[in-house]
Amino acid sequence: xxxxxxxxxxxxxxxxxxxxxxxxxxxxxxxxxxxxxxxxxxxxxxxxxxxxxxxxxxxxxxxxxxxxxxxxxxxxxxxxxxxxxxxxxxxxxxxxxxxxxxxxxxxxxxxxxxxxxxxxxxxxxxxxxxxxxxxxxxxxxxxxxxxxxxxxxxxxxxxxxxxxxxxxxxxxxxxxxxxxxxxxxxxxxxxxxxxxxxxxxxxxxxxxxxxxxxxxxxxxxxxxxxxxxxxxxxxxxx
Amino acid sequence: xxxxxxxxxxxxxxxxxxxxxxxxxxxxxxxxxxxxxxxxxxxxxxxxxxxxxxxxxxxxxxxxxxxxxxxxxxxxxxxxxxxxxxxxxxxxxxxxxxxxxxxxxxxxxxxxxxxxxxxxxxxxxxxxxxxxxxxxxxxxxxxxxxxxxxxxxxxxxxxxxxxxxxxxxxxxxxxxxxxxxxxxxxxxxxxxxxxxxxxxxxxxxxxxxxxxxxxxxxxxxxxxxxxxxxxxxxxxxxxxxxxxxxxxxxxxxxxxxxxxxxxxxxxxxxxxxxxxxxxxxxxxxxxxxxxxxxxxxxxxxxxxxxxxxxxxxxxxxxxxxxxxxxxxxxxxxxxxxxxxxxxxxxxxxxxxxxxxxxxxxxxxxxxxxxxxxxxxxxxxxxxxxxxxxxxxxxxxxxxxxxxxxxxxxxxxxxxxxxxxxxxxxxxxxxxxxxxxxxxxxxxxxxxxxxxxxxxxxxxxxxxxxxxxxxxxxxxx
Numbered sequence: 001x002x003x004x005x006x007x008x009x010x011x012x013x014x015x016x017x018x019x020x021x022x023x024x025x026x027x028x029x030x031x032x033x034x035x036x037x038x039x040x041x042x043x044x045x046x047x048x049x050x051x052x053x054x055x056x057x058x059x060x061x062x063x064x065x066x067x068x069x070x071x072x073x074x075x076x077x078x079x080x081x082x083x084x085x086x087x088x089x090x091x092x093x094x095x096x097x098x099x100x101x102x103x104x105x106x107x108x109x110x111x112x113x114x115x116x117x118x119x120x121x122x123x124x125x126x127x128x129x130x131x132x133x134x135x136x137x138x139x140x141x142x143x144x145x146x147x148x149x150x151x152x153x154x155x156x157x158x159x160x161x162x163x164x165x166x167x168x169x170x171x172x173x174x175x176x177x178x179x180x181x182x183x184x185x186x187x188x189x190x191x192x193x194x195x196x197x198x199x200x201x202x203x204x205x206x207x208x209x210x211x212x213x214x215x216x217x218x219x220x221x222x223x224x225x226x227x228x229x230x231x232x233x234x235x236x237x238x
Numbered sequence: 239x240x241x242x243x244x245x246x247x248x249x250x251x252x253x254x255x256x257x258x259x260x261x262x263x264x265x266x267x268x269x270x271x272x273x274x275x276x277x278x279x280x281x282x283x284x285x286x287x288x289x290x291x292x293x294x295x296x297x298x299x300x301x302x303x304x305x306x307x308x309x310x311x312x313x314x315x316x317x318x319x320x321x322x323x324x325x326x327x328x329x330x331x332x333x334x335x336x337x338x339x340x341x342x343x344x345x346x347x348x349x350x351x352x353x354x355x356x357x358x359x360x361x362x363x364x365x366x367x368x369x370x371x372x373x374x375x376x377x378x379x380x381x382x383x384x385x386x387x388x389x390x391x392x393x394x395x396x397x398x399x400x401x402x403x404x405x406x407x408x409x410x411x412x413x414x415x416x417x418x419x420x421x422x423x424x425x426x427x428x429x430x431x432x433x434x435x436x437x438x439x440x441x442x443x444x445x446x447x448x449x450x451x452x453x454x455x456x457x458x459x460x461x462x463x464x465x466x467x468x469x470x471x472x473x474x475x476x477x478x479x480x481x482x483x484x485x486x487x488x489x490x491x492x493x494x495x496x497x498x499x500x501x502x503x504x505x506x507x508x509x510x511x512x513x514x515x516x517x518x519x520x521x522x523x524x525x526x527x528x529x530x531x532x533x534x535x536x537x538x539x540x541x542x543x544x545x546x547x548x549x550x551x552x553x554x555x556x557x558x559x560x561x562x563x564x565x566x567x568x569x570x571x572x573x574x575x576x577x578x579x580x581x582x583x584x585x586x587x588x589x590x591x592x593x594x595x596x597x598x599x600x601x602x603x604x605x606x607x608x609x610x611x612x613x614x615x616x617x618x619x620x621x622x623x624x625x626x627x628x629x630x631x632x633x634x635x636x637x638x639x640x641x642x643x644x645x646x647x648x649x650x651x652x653x654x655x656x657x658x659x660x661x662x663x664x665x666x667x668x669x670x671x672x673x674x675x676x677x678x679x680x681x682x683x684x685x686x687x688x689x690x691x692x693x694x695x696x697x698x699x700x701x702x703x704x705x706x707x708x709x710x711x712x713x714x
Contacts, residue, residue, distance in 0.1 A: 019328070020328040020329055020330045020334055020538075021328035023330060024312075024328055024330060024484065024536075024538045024542060025309050025312065025313070027538075027542040027545070027546070028308050028309040028312070028484075028542060028545060029309045030546070031542070031545050031546035031547075032306075032308065032309060036306055037299065037302050037303045037306045038303075039303055039489055039490065040296060040299040040300050040303055040493065041492075042296065042300075042490075042492045042493060042495065042496050043492070045292060045293065045296045045496065046495075049289075065509070069512075123526060125526065126526045126527070127474075127526055127527035131440060131474075132440060135436060135439070135440045151509075152509050152510035153509075153510070154510055154514075160525070161524045161525050161526060164525060164526040164527040164528070165469075165473045165527050165528050166473055166474065166527045169466060169469050169470065169473065170470075186495065187494075187495040187498070187499075188492065188495040188496070191491060191492065191494075191495070192492065196456075196491055197455055197456055197490070197491040197492070200456050200458055200491075200516065200518040201518065201519075202517070202518060202519040202520070202521065202522055202525060202528060203473075203515070203516065203517055203518070203519075203528065204516040204518070205469075205513065205514065205515055205516070206510070206513065206514035207512065207513060208510045208511065208512055208513075208514075209512045210512070211464070211465055211466040211512055211513075212464050212465070212512055213380045213381075213428060213464055213465045214397070214464075214506070215379070215380040215381035215384070215397065215398070215399055215465075216380070216381075216384075216399070216402075216404050216407055216424045216427055216428065217402075217403060217404050217424065218272060218275050218276075218397070218400075219404070219424040221424050221425050221427075221428040222425075223428070223429065223432065224380060224428060224431075224432060224464070224465035224466060224467070225378065225432060225435065225436070225439075225465045225466035225467045225470055226465070226466025226469065226470075226512070226513070227466075
């Protein structure tokens with residue numbers, strides 16, 4: 001069998017032909033016919049599948065899908081969610097909670113937990129200043145979700161300066177507060193209704209279960225690298 | 239399988255490697271069970287055949303649209319990523335891609351890298367290049383981590399360690415990780431991996447990841463995963479480098495949900511994965527974590543070759559779900575390592591010839607019974623069987639026939655071509671065929687008892703003493 005060292009003619013052997021970028025684009029342009037396909041509109045597929053469900057039905061579907069993926073979901077309201085949070089932390093025997101005191105929900109949670117067995121921690125400095133402590137000492141975190149998706153049972157998070165990216169990832173227990181009024185039917189609906197294309201944040205996330213893997217003999221195991229437990233406080237529409 | 243470094247080595251040894259697996263009863267059973275499991279899970283995700291068909295059609299159109307406008311979309315992606323503060327690099331081959339990534343490491347004095355799962359990084363054999371440059375590159379996907387400890391390559395693009403049993407992994411962990419006792423408990427094994435790799439995430443100064451979809455419209459890199467190692471690799475270190483093939487771009491953000499849905503349902507039979515991670519910028523002023531620098535390496539490495547041909551271009555529609563290998567009877571019998579390529583199974587048989595040249599991959603397009611299962615399950619409707627037939631004729635046709643494919647004619651044989659020409663001439667002409675069939679039926683006693691590979695496991699083929707036309711004539 002013949003073998004050549006460079007399977008791609010004219011690739012590495014022509015340093016004079018401009019940059020790699022120019023050569024790749026030139027090859028593509030030389031081959032391109034172009035303009036045969038109109039840009040597909042995904043809405044044409046999702047539109048006819050609109051379920052026209054009530055907010056309550058949508059919330060039920062969201063909850064059922066999340067629970068099927070081993071998230072714990074609790075129905076709460078404005079008046080009792082902090083109490084529920086306290087109960088959950090106590091039941092799990094947690095002694096500290098990372099929260100965002102600058103947010104309204106973070107402030108309420110801290111007020112409600114003051115004087116109890118749970119120490120409230122704040123992500124109030126850049127990660128470089130406390131990385132080992134975040135990785136080794138923080139037991140749980142509380143963040144809000146921007147919204148949710150009923151079809152797949154997914155939480156939508158846009159991490160920001162108050163609730164940074166690692167906050168929903170490194171602590172072994174992640175507790176999420178989500179407003180039932182923000183549940184969309186599908187991922188497509190969420191990004192269309194909120195016009196995500198007009199401006200995405202540094203990082204946008206969907207979270208649909210505790211961290212998991214089936215890499216050993218297709219056996220599902222939870223708590224791979226992210227949170228081992230995902231707790232959802234689903235705040236009902238008042 | 240344990241010697242290191244282990245390079246991909248297609249054609250040579252393909253038959254021997256396949257034979258070894260086929261004769262291993264244990265592997266036969268475990269591959270069969272794993273593929274049955276994945277096929278059942280996928281089927282459960284698509285209970286409505288019409289919904290599946292229309293979604294596949296949408297997926298196909300989205301990917302065809304991406305390829306149709308590829309050069310324009312790549313420049314749009316570059317413009318938007320650059321505007322967002324992400325550095326874009328272009329690499330024509332593996333060496334250039336490795337040099338770009340290692341140069342970024344060098345600039346930051348980065349010696350400890352955590353890697354999210356990236357088949358493109360396997361394709362360019364980055365880990366060897368990193369080792370040579372003194373950079374410790376740790377695989378953090380559980381399957382990839384297991385294989386790195388074992389000094390092996392992935393045998394499946396979605397489930398890299400699908401060929402390993404929990405007993406083998408238990409033994410490997412006990413031998414390779416200090417202070418770990420032998421346990422076959424899968425949860426315990428995963429927790430061992432978690433503990434070791436957490437320390438790596440904490441210490442790493444650079445992270446590497448692949449990309450599932452790159453959105454031109456917004457300048458966004460999308461990553462699909464279950465474990466959280468992809469998010470950690472792209473968030474915890476100061477620098478994040480993503481690498482992807484040039485074909486992974488989509489035009490619009492609204493094109494992402496249908497492809498994401500097709501991908502997870504086809505790959506592992508999940509309605510959705512644990513995490514869908516969309517990265518558009520490095521850390522912004524006031525933000526407290528995330529990498530300060532984000533880079534994207536766009537890799538050609540032979541992809542422009544199928545792009546140049548309207549039929550072969552469909553190869554690049556692939557979203558790497560692995561459903562074609564899960565449904566392939568050949569893959570199920572020989573496993574991923576036998577192919578000797580980064581991408582095994584049907585998709586590997588049609589993409590590897592462009593990445594590595596047809597000389598090195600001449601036997602691969604024949605490693606198919608053309609049963610059609612791969613094309614039937616492909617979520618973006620790549621006509622894989624048609625492309626296999628096309629590549630077979632490129633391989634076996636006379637060299638220098640004007641085809642632009644690297645290595646065309648690598649399997650050309652003058653004798654074989656003459657035999658088939660003769661066969662075609664006989665079967666195309668009624669008079670020749672009548673004479674030929676009379677001769678072989680009357681002289682069937684001349685048929686040799688040994689007929690090469692055929693009679694190694696079967697009785698010899700012998701023409702009947704009378705032809706169908708003779709039998710019919712007797713009845714009249």
